[in-house]
Amino acid sequence: MRIETLARQAGVTIAWRPFLLGPIFKKQGWDTSPFNLHPAKGRHMWRDIARQCERYGLPLCIPTPFPQHSLLATRIACCGQEQSWVSEFTRSVYSAEFGQGLDISDEGLLANLLLDAGAPAKRVLEVARTAETKSDLRNTVSEAEKHGIFGAPSFILPNGELFWGNDRLEQALEAARRLATS
Amino acid sequence: MRIETLARQAGVTIAWRPFLLGPIFKKQGWDTSPFNLHPAKGRHMWRDIARQCERYGLPLCIPTPFPQHSLLATRIACCGQEQSWVSEFTRSVYSAEFGQGLDISDEGLLANLLLDAGAPAKRVLEVARTAETKSDLRNTVSEAEKHGIFGAPSFILPNGELFWGNDRLEQALEAARRLATS
Numbered sequence: 001m002r003i004e005t006l007a008r009q010a011g012v013t014i015a016w017r018p019f020l021l022g023p024i025f026k027k028q029g030w031d032t033s034p035f036n037l038h039p040a041k042g043r044h045m046w047r048d049i050a051r052q053c054e055r056y057g058l059p060l061c062i063p064t065p066f067p068q069h070s071l072l073a074t075r076i077a078c079c080g081q082e083q084s085w086v087s088e089f090t091r092s093v094y095s096a097e098f099g100q101g102l103d104i105s106d107e108g109l110l111a112n113l114l115l116d117a118g119a120p121a122k123r124v125l126e127v128a129r130t131a132e133t134k135s136d137l138r139n140t141v142s143e144a145e146k147h148g149i150f151g152a153p154s155f156i157l158p159n160g161e162l163f164w165g166n167d168r169l170e171q172a173l174e175a176a177r178r179l180a181t182s
Numbered sequence: 183m184r185i186e187t188l189a190r191q192a193g194v195t196i197a198w199r200p201f202l203l204g205p206i207f208k209k210q211g212w213d214t215s216p217f218n219l220h221p222a223k224g225r226h227m228w229r230d231i232a233r234q235c236e237r238y239g240l241p242l243c244i245p246t247p248f249p250q251h252s253l254l255a256t257r258i259a260c261c262g263q264e265q266s267w268v269s270e271f272t273r274s275v276y277s278a279e280f281g282q283g284l285d286i287s288d289e290g291l292l293a294n295l296l297l298d299a300g301a302p303a304k305r306v307l308e309v310a311r312t313a314e315t316k317s318d319l320r321n322t323v324s325e326a327e328k329h330g331i332f333g334a335p336s337f338i339l340p341n342g343e344l345f346w347g348n349d350r351l352e353q354a355l356e357a358a359r360r361l362a363t364s
Contacts, residue, residue: 150223167349
């Protein structure tokens, strides 16, 4: 919700790399979100998210079940990662899941979100299902792992420096700015 | 390092409740810190801590081994939790472990930190080893678990609301302030 505005203010360019956490969790032996695996931590995280949403003026509707099936949405974002619509589409998928509690595996919903973001929905949905996109996304997940990513959102600087989480967005942008001007 | 100054500015009173994370981790089947159990996350956490220390102007020396044995230090803090020296002693134990990489299970070191904090070191060390202190600390750990605590530092408001981590200190104090004036 915040990255594009803050990045513009900082003069930093964002290269979106949509990826899946599921395969990264699976390699650690986790079959679901750590929010579910560690109930005390999960309870605090949802409460913390509610407080953060209140501070940012964002609606929150905890999705059931959580996590949702995000494979198709991520494949769509993956094949649109160089397109201007990727940021609006990504925001709208998160708003649908966490602001409205909608089922983001629903192809009709995703088609509407694509159209709202100005994307050629029918064509994009076809490309999202090709073997090439599936392979691209697998490669992006491997790249994420190589960068040491273990959660989302994560921010990687051109020098490989990793910042994890909304709480570190400002610091990541500051560091990116310093790197660009050094 | 920050709580006393910020709490004073916010007009909020701190009641220290020193506890151990080890027994809480153990109930989740963890025999060490999550920093060690999840290497990718651990690598980022140490890097993040280094960046935070730089921002706060604090020295950092990653202790080896990590975690250190904190049982005696925590028992000392537990029997001093209502004493004025508890905050300075606590800060100095963290500085010794994370700023200087010292062994905080060393009784001689802890005695010196107590004296520096204005505590009657010899008497406190005696009390720290009594059955009563051991039992008090076990009770504090049980209380922490009942509050849903899973990490440190954690901040609990009088209404039970939990905030976890240095990143949430300001929000915890704001909420405590609102609660006190509502």
